[in-house]
Amino acid sequence: MWFKINEQASQRVKNVTLLLTAIMTMLELAFLSSFPHSSESRFYVIIAKLLTILFLFYGIYMVQQIQVTLKTYLTLWGGLQLLLIGAWVDLLEELVITNYWYVELCEHYGMTLGVFSISLGLFFWYKENNNENKLRYELATGAGKVGVWDWNLETNEFYVDPHLKGMLGYEDHEIPNIVDKWSELVHPEDREQMVSKTLIHLRGGTQHYEVVRRMIHKNGTIRWFLTRGTALYNDQGKPFRIVGTDTDISDRQKLEHQLLQSQKMEALGRLTGGVAHDFNNLLAVIKGSAELLEIKLSDTPSLVKQAKRIKISAVRGSELTNKLLGFSRHKQKQRGIVDINRCVETAIGLIESTIDKRIVVKTDLCTESPKVDGVENELELVFINMAINACDAMIPTFEKVSEGRLCFRTRLENITNDLAEQHELDAELPYVRISIADTGIGIAEDIQQEIFEPFFTTKESEKGTGLGLSMAYGAVKSHSGAITLESSLGYGTTFHIFLPVKQVEE
Structure with missing residues (x-):
């Protein structure tokens, strides 16, 4: 493909060169043949005028081969036609001497207008090529997020591409x-490194100058740039100019950070699974020991009661670690009939002992016990992630209130056509709506569309990964459902999860 493009470009340059050569040769021949000449040189003059006509025909042919706008084409074509008419009349006048007024008109004024028209056409052509090159440059730099800069070290003159300024939010005249x-x-924090690497390059320490640096956008945000440059040296080996580019790599840096964060989460999941497995083994020993104590201490009811408490605590701990193991294992997902109410209760049981004691968890579950077709562990994890986010949103409110409320509510209902169309649901099916409401700080309207994006978080880097809600969103979509939210700053947020109900025959 690249070879084909180069071949087309070379052919175009060749066509342009041939056309200009034809025009210049024709004008030279016309100029030479216009001088007074003797009868002895008349033969050579006629040959020159014939050659002029041939070159004009060739010029007209070449105009049809080049790619120009209609305006340029008509201007060049019209000018060559006027010159051709003038050249024909001039040749006829040479062969058959006439002094008709229209002969003089065609010969002098026609050729003069022709030359003027060709000059105008060549000017249009130059402008078009210049604009095309400029457009090509702008498209290439825009697509590659690249800007150019040029620094004259002797005069300290500095040029920055307007496109590069635009990447930082500035108009050309603003900087x-x-x-x-x-x-x-x-x-x-990056200036010292930038200066150091520039000096190393100017001293000949590196073939090219390259540094990754952060730059401050007009709106105050940080953009990452890969800066590359090459110094030019004079005859004495002294650098006098450095030219380079700045490439916006902010998206790449973000992806690299997200990949690293994802790898950390994967490693953490594996570590959690390993710890849970070992912890489960310890709990098995505690449970077995408690059962032995029950038998050995059967004559002492008070001690048997304590042994039973140890056993019950060990069983609960074992159930918790089994859940953690279930979430950490990478196994094929088995779909089946899932009881939503039981999923909610399981999720609450997993988080209840870990959340802030000032948060009261309430449930309002429908009596019909709705069932869906799905993966139980996935849906439990959805409710856990959303509950954890809700609890985190309530922590800042404890400066003003002493208690927070987290409420789970399930209801069977028929969805509206608008909701179905907006979220690609089937309005003909019955749905279960799971509402998770909190009394937290709420979510600003301008970021409500972003909260389900991977790695988007408003928490500090040590307190959140930005994966919880995106995982929940993906899991709900994989169950042919949808998530909506209602939020008001300072009053809390309610998430609504809609899942299609599976009709189960009794």
Whole structure:
């Protein structure tokens, strides 16, 4: 493909060169043949005029081969036609001497207008090529998020591509082309490294200058750039100019960070599974020992009661670790009939002992015990993730209130056509709605559409990964469901999960 593009470009340059050669040769021949000549040189003059006509025909042919706008084509074609008419009349005048007024008109004024028209056409052609090159440059730099800069080390003149300024949110006139002004946009922590690598390159330590640096956007956000440059040296080996590019790699940096975070989460999941497995073994020993104590201490009811408590606690701990093992294992998902009410109760049982004691968990579950076709562990994890997010949202409110409320509610209902169309649901099917409400700080309206994106979080980096809600969203969508939310800043948030009900025959 690249070879084909180069071949087309080379052919175009060749066509342009041939056309210009034809025009210049024709004008030279016409100019030479216009001088007074003797009868002895008349033969050569006629040959020159014939060659002029041949070159005009060739010029007209070449105009049809090049790619230009209609305006340029008509201007060049019209000019060549006028010159051709003038050249024919001039040749006829040479062969058959005439002094008709229209002969002079065609010969002089026609050829003059022709030359003017060709000059105008060549000007249009130049402008088109210039604009095309500019457009090609803008498209290439825009697609690659690349900007160009040029620094003359002797005069300290500095040029920054307007497109590069635009990537930082500035218009061309808002930032003067001054090195110091541009350097102020570099993050303070990266300036020393940038200067150090520049000096190393200018001293000949590296073939090319390359550094990753952060730059401050007009809106105050940080953008990551890969800066590359090459120094030019004079005859004495002294650098006098450095030219380079800045490539916006913010998206790449974000993806790398997300990948690292995902790998950390995977490692954490494996570690959790290993710890849970070992902990389960310890609980098995405690449970077995408690059962032996029950037998040995059967004559002492008070001690038997304590042994039973140990046994019950060990069983509960074992159930918890089994759940953790179930979430950490990478096994094929087995779909089946899932009781939503039981899923909610299981999720509450898993989080109840770990959440802040100031949070009261309430349930309002429908009596019909709705069933869905799905993966039980996945749905339990959805409710756990959403409950944990709700609890985290209530922590800041404890500065003003002494208690927070987390409520789970399930209801069977028929959805509206608008909801079905908006979330690609089937309005003909019955759905179960699981509502998870909290009395937290609420979610700002401008980020409500972003909270389900992977790694999006408003928490500090040590307190959240931004994966909980995105995993919940993905799991709900895989169950042919939808998630909506209602939120008001300062009053809390309610998430609504809609899942299609599976009709089970009794």
